[in-house]
Amino acid sequence: MTNGRMALSRRSVLAGGMVLGAGAILPGCKPVMSGLLTGADAHPGDYPTVRAVEFMGRYLDEKTGGRLGIRMFAGGQLGSETDTLEITSFGGIDFNRVNFAPLNSIEPMTLPFCLPFVFDSVAHMRRVVDSEVGDEVMASLEPHNLIGLCIYDSGARSFYNVRRPITTPDDLRGLKIRVPASDLYIAMVNALGANAVPIPFGEIYQSLAQGVIDGAENNWPTFVGERHYEVANYLSLTQHLLTPEALVMSKASWERLSRADQLLVREAAKASVVEMRRLWDIRVDEAKAAVAASDVAVNTVDTEPFAALMRPVWDQFITTPAQQDIVRRIRDMREG
Structure with missing residues (x-):
């Protein structure tokens, strides 16, 4: 390992043999998360959600002097959203971007965000997910070994x-x-x-x-x-x-973070929402121009x-x- 980073194979991630970033456990000491954390996304590498989590990784890298970062496995490299959710809940993946739809079978409180015509507009959806309502829905995931970090767009x-x-x-x-x-x-x-x-x-x-x-x-x-x-x-x-999309973290990985690092991860996730929306709005405008x-x-x-x-x-x-x-x-x- 150099500067807390190591290469990962798909097999090592899916086997759950290591949670990337788990530091060495010394006798009598609580393990401390450090290194390059794993992130999974079914979208391709240039998609706004992927780039937003990469932005989050750079944010963490800068704020911790290279002690924490994120390596993204995009394009479904680690499996479908259903597969990666299960792996994340067991601690085999640190961060996972998923649509809210696969969360419905895990937690009923996520269903309201998926209802047809429940949101009147993108602005309405963003207002809701940025409010206490969004916080409550994301908090409902914790009993399922998932920590809800932030909510991204998935468009109309x-x-x-x-x-x-x-x-x-x-x-x-x-x-x-x-x-x-x-x-x-x-x-x-x-x-x-x-x-x-x-x-x-x-x-x-x-x-x-x-x-x-x-x-x-x-x-x-x-x-x-x-x-x-x-x-x-x-x-x-x-x-x-x-229907919006969620960025969740493995509860097992979350609990290996210090309290200060937990706060930093939430700060980085919140900052990544702004970046994701900026990239998303550009992507929508480009698509509309192509259709026109x-x-x-x-x-x-x-x-x-x-x-x-x-x-x-x-x-x-x-x-x-x-x-x-x-x-x-x-x-x-x-x-x-």
């Missing part, structure tokens, strides 16, 4: 397809729409009259091109970055989901008829008073 998701513009829910009727393997996403799309088709993310382009599916839904950067706009000629701005220069027909949507169909979905997934309270407080933070 809209429908795109190869058939026609979507202006009312009736336009979705009968269309085969790809969704992630999520009970909530499936219920949402089916409630809108379409046929939800859960297929892996990496198969969307080919499935659109071959007619296996008629459409999908995602944010601007994904629509462009994954080249879906080359085969789906209609983008309808339903903005039905603004393409043959894609983009249409705005009156979202009220779509949102009106979501009440049964909300009732299906929001079942406890604590969840209902979070939803109420989210809605109370709308503009106007």
Whole structure:
């Protein structure tokens, strides 16, 4: 090791044989975290969330004189989000960026952030996650051996397809729409009259091109970055989901930090949110420009008829008073 850093193989991380950064344990002493900590992200290396955690690593490196840093394993190198969440909870990965959707099966208090049309805008979502509501939802992860550090953007998701513009829910009727393997996403799309088709993310382009599916839904950067706009000629701005993303830390790794370093990690995470949003907004603007220069027909949507169909979905997934309270407080933070 040089200056607290060592090379890692994927096998050593996944085996959990070492939690990178765990310092030597001396007899009678509490272990102290030092070195280069691991970070996992399913997004590619140039994605805003990856770059934000790398920013966080540089922040830690500078503040500790090189004693702490972060090495990112992007692009799903360490597995799917579901896989890396489990590894993180056991202490095999230090930091993990995941969408809130995979957290739903772990902690019910994360479900309100994933409801369709619960957020009115990106500004509304950011206001909520930066408030005590965001803090409470992230704190609910600790019993699951995860420390919630901060919340990133995942953009506004809209429908795109190869058939026609979507202006009312009736336009979705009968269309085969790809969704992630999520009970909530499936219920949402089916409630809108379409046929939800859960297929892996990496198969969307080919499935659109071959007619296996008629459409999908995602944010601007994904629509462009994954080249879906080359085969789906209609983008309808339903903005039905603004599900954020979470940066979590292994509780085992967290407890090896000194109190001062824990405070520093939270400080670095908070600073990384500002950087992530800056990068995200740039990425969205670039994607919009690319679509404007393409043959894609983009249409705005009156979202009220779509949102009106979501009440049964909300009732299906929001079942406890604590969840209902979070939803109420989210809605109370709308503009106007």
